[in-house]
Amino acid sequence: MRKTASTNTINKEQLEANCGIAYTNSVLSGRWKLSILAFLLDEKKLRYSELRNRLTGISERMLIAKLKELQADDLINRISHPEVPPRVEYELSEKGKSLESILIQMAKWGTKNATKNRNT
Amino acid sequence: MRKTASTNTINKEQLEANCGIAYTNSVLSGRWKLSILAFLLDEKKLRYSELRNRLTGISERMLIAKLKELQADDLINRISHPEVPPRVEYELSEKGKSLESILIQMAKWGTKNATKNRNT
DNA sequence: GAAAGTACATACAAAATTGTATGATACCGA
DNA sequence: TCGGTATCATACAATTTTGTATGTACTTTC
Numbered sequence: 001m002r003k004t005a006s007t008n009t010i011n012k013e014q015l016e017a018n019c020g021i022a023y024t025n026s027v028l029s030g031r032w033k034l035s036i037l038a039f040l041l042d043e044k045k046l047r048y049s050e051l052r053n054r055l056t057g058i059s060e061r062m063l064i065a066k067l068k069e070l071q072a073d074d075l076i077n078r079i080s081h082p083e084v085p086p087r088v089e090y091e092l093s094e095k096g097k098s099l100e101s102i103l104i105q106m107a108k109w110g111t112k113n114a115t116k117n118r119n120t
Numbered sequence: 121m122r123k124t125a126s127t128n129t130i131n132k133e134q135l136e137a138n139c140g141i142a143y144t145n146s147v148l149s150g151r152w153k154l155s156i157l158a159f160l161l162d163e164k165k166l167r168y169s170e171l172r173n174r175l176t177g178i179s180e181r182m183l184i185a186k187l188k189e190l191q192a193d194d195l196i197n198r199i200s201h202p203e204v205p206p207r208v209e210y211e212l213s214e215k216g217k218s219l220e221s222i223l224i225q226m227a228k229w230g231t232k233n234a235t236k237n238r239n240t
Numbered sequence: 241g242a243a244a245g246t247a248c249a250t251a252c253a254a255a256a257t258t259g260t261a262t263g264a265t266a267c268c269g270a
Numbered sequence: 271t272c273g274g275t276a277t278c279a280t281a282c283a284a285t286t287t288t289g290t291a292t293g294t295a296c297t298t299t300c
Contacts, residue, residue, distance in 0.1 A: 016231060018174075021158045021226055021230055034141050054138075184247080200247095205298085
């Protein structure tokens with residue numbers, strides 16, 4: 001990354017970097033998506049109910065909503081088995097898998113830097 | 121990362137990974153923080169008004185709130201010059217700089233994967 | 241002496257996100 | 271026929287996040 005000291009101009013590099021960051025942020029931000037992706041990265045394939053058990057505190061409403069958004073952004077695949085009772089599995093898509101190193105780094109950074117003194 | 125196929129148990133690795141991710145998410149999530157950090161990473165040191173100009177669309181209320189949160193999480197330093205008119209500069213702290221490779225990867229991933237068809 | 245710049249603060253309102261409660265479906269076992 | 275299971279859907283409410291408008295202190299510029 002380069003430095004441009006001009007007071008009021010933003011160069012193309014910066015705009016693009018920010019653009020990329022903004023998109024990444026838009027598909028990952030929120031309270032649950034990163035955790036969902038992390039579990040799927042770790043366990044390859046999980047049923048709806050398994051995800052629900054792992055994501056302590058999430059409501060079914062949120063889980064479904066976030067799974068849908070992740071599908072819409074093509075980060076995960078939904079595999080529905082037409083059985084009774086129904087069985088639905090989720091796994092990372094190729095695009096989702098391409099986030100692997102970012103997720104791992106975020107996990108490591110978090111473990112290293114997590115502090116206890118967070119109020120609010 | 122390892123795989124544990126047990127239906128209802130989460131192993132320590134997963135919990136810690138998720139814990140780390142959760143912390144990272146908590147300090148980075150939201151609409152503006154990543155962009156603020158990206159600009160500071162790129163330009164090293166920026167005044168309040170320079171940040172405001174770069175973050176198109178942000179309100180002063182949000183900018184200040186987010187700068188405060190980033191300070192509270194020790195990701196940025198605030199350098200206040202006791203002059204008139206006031207001059208305040210912001211820069212990444214060491215902890216903030218340690219996010220560099222994550223930020224760069226997120227920018228690259230976003231640039232590569234950004235799609236145009238995002239409604240909602 | 242009125243306006244404008246700088247880095248904020250504060251009250252209020254709108255919008256987005258998340259949570260709660262309940263229902264739907266479709267089958268199986270008792 | 272009643273209850274149980276699994277994967278959602280839907281109405282509604284609470285909470286959190288974000289936006290708008292305005293004010294402040296001080297000084298330089300017009």
